[in-house]
Amino acid sequence: MKELHVGLGDRAYPILIEAGLLDRVGADLKARAVAKRYAVIADDHVAGLYAGLLMNSLTAAGIAAELVTFPRGEASKHLATVAALASELAQRGFDRRDGLIALGGGVTGDITGFLAAVYMRGIRFVQVPTTLLAQVDSSVGGKTGVDIPEGKNLVGVFYQPRCVYIDSQALLTLPEAELLNGLAEVIKYGVIADRDFFDFLEEKRLAILARELPVLEEVIKICCTIKARVVEADEREADLRRILNFGHTIGHAVEAASQYALAHGSAVAMGMAAVVELARLQGLLVADEAARIRQLISDFGLPVAIPPAYDRQTIIGYLKTDKKTVAGRPFFVLPTAIGKVVITDDVAEDLIRAVL
Ligand code: NAD
Numbered sequence: 001m002k003e004l005h006v007g008l009g010d011r012a013y014p015i016l017i018e019a020g021l022l023d024r025v026g027a028d029l030k031a032r033a034v035a036k037r038y039a040v041i042a043d044d045h046v047a048g049l050y051a052g053l054l055m056n057s058l059t060a061a062g063i064a065a066e067l068v069t070f071p072r073g074e075a076s077k078h079l080a081t082v083a084a085l086a087s088e089l090a091q092r093g094f095d096r097r098d099g100l101i102a103l104g105g106g107v108t109g110d111i112t113g114f115l116a117a118v119y120m121r122g123i124r125f126v127q128v129p130t131t132l133l134a135q136v137d138s139s140v141g142g143k144t145g146v147d148i149p150e151g152k153n154l155v156g157v158f159y160q161p162r163c164v165y166i167d168s169q170a171l172l173t174l175p176e177a178e179l180l181n182g183l184a185e186v187i188k189y190g191v192i193a194d195r196d197f198f199d200f201l202e203e204k205r206l207a208i209l210a211r212e213l214p215v216l217e218e219v220i221k222i223c224c225t226i227k228a229r230v231v232e233a234d235e236r237e238a239d240l241r242r243i244l245n246f247g248h249t250i251g252h253a254v255e256a257a258s259q260y261a262l263a264h265g266s267a268v269a270m271g272m273a274a275v276v277e278l279a280r281l282q283g284l285l286v287a288d289e290a291a292r293i294r295q296l297i298s299d300f301g302l303p304v305a306i307p308p309a310y311d312r313q314t315i316i317g318y319l320k321t322d323k324k325t326v327a328g329r330p331f332f333v334l335p336t337a338i339g340k341v342v343i344t345d346d347v348a349e350d351l352i353r354a355v356l
């Protein structure tokens with residue numbers, strides 16, 4: 001078992017990573033005595049795949065738990081789902097001594113974390129991520145929240161889990177497109193923070209795509225270590241945490257311009273390729289490094305070019321109104337070498353247009 005630590009003082013927590021861990025969550029939670037009983041929150045698809053295993057492990061450890069589900073997909077990530085789940089908890093008599101377990105992808109984790117933060121003014125919760133994206137990114141760091149019609153993730157709070165249980169074996173049932181969504185985030189970590197990890201991704205690409213579990217666990221461990229260090233230094237995204245948005249500024253704008261038809265990972269991949277070119281054009285990144293990054297993105301089967309059908313002016317419009325944009329000036333995370341980045345909002349609009 002790999003064990004990491006997110007050092008946030010009285011809100012510190014462990015991240016446990018192991019193939020088959022779902023089976024052992026009950027025994028570990030029992031020992032940690034996080035809560036009296038639990039509501040396991042899962043989307044209806046993940047519930048069919050993994051809730052039985054998790055519920056059995058809780059029951060075997062003598063922990064009382066009930067399953068509560070909601071329809072799968074981003075369309076469920078809104079306030080009405082939180083309200084419905086809160087009513088369900090209240091009707092089942094859940095109180096402040098009880099806790100929530102988020103079993104699923106980032107949608108489940110974001111909804112459950114937010115629900116835990118607001119139900120009875122805050123109850124404990126645990127993350128059991130089952131997508132690669134959730135295992136390397138969204139389950140760690142305490143960003144929780146939901147979408148509103150005006151935009152994604154516009155309502156939320158920072159609220160840390162008590163523990164993160166990562167079972168790499170869950171990735172074996174993940175559809176290919178969802179694996180790619182996670183891989184875009186994995187590449188992100190190599191570029192922003194860890195040149196050796198970037199080399200590792202180049203070297204182990206085929207094993208990763210073949211879902212060899214020891215290699216996937218190493219990938220998850222390194223990504224979570226990087227994320228934990230960033231979150232420890234800047235939990236509330238005052239500065240450093242913004243590096244996790246590498247590729248996302250343009251990625252989110254392209255995703256919005258596609259009216260969310262484009263997969264998140266594809267949009268982030270296009271966004272990463274675009275800012276790599278931006279860094280090269282600004283003289284921050286040498287051509288060889290830029291080419292290596294583009295090559296790795298593309299070798300993993302992710303796109304590096306924004307389709308001509310997406311109107312560039314519309315993309316620029318979304319860039320200017322993104323929730324992280326201040327005074328109409330979007331910020332960009334630009335690599336200066338593989339493993340090193342700078343954050344800037346000083347980029348001329350014609351340069352942005354050129355890389356789009
Ligand atoms: P998701 O939770 O919708 O999961 C994707 C799909 O995979 C769903 O249909 C789900 O049912 C299915 N699935 C999950 N695990 C599976 C498994 N093991 N086998 C088979 N199918 C499985 O989406 P996601 O990509 O995990 O997360 C996206 C969300 O995460 C977005 O809402 C995004 O805003 C959020 N996010 C949050 C953070 C954060 O820091 N909180 C970071 C990145 C993304």
Ligand code: GLY
Nearest residue numbers: 137141143241244
């Ligand atoms: N996924 C970006 C962050 O957690 O800050």
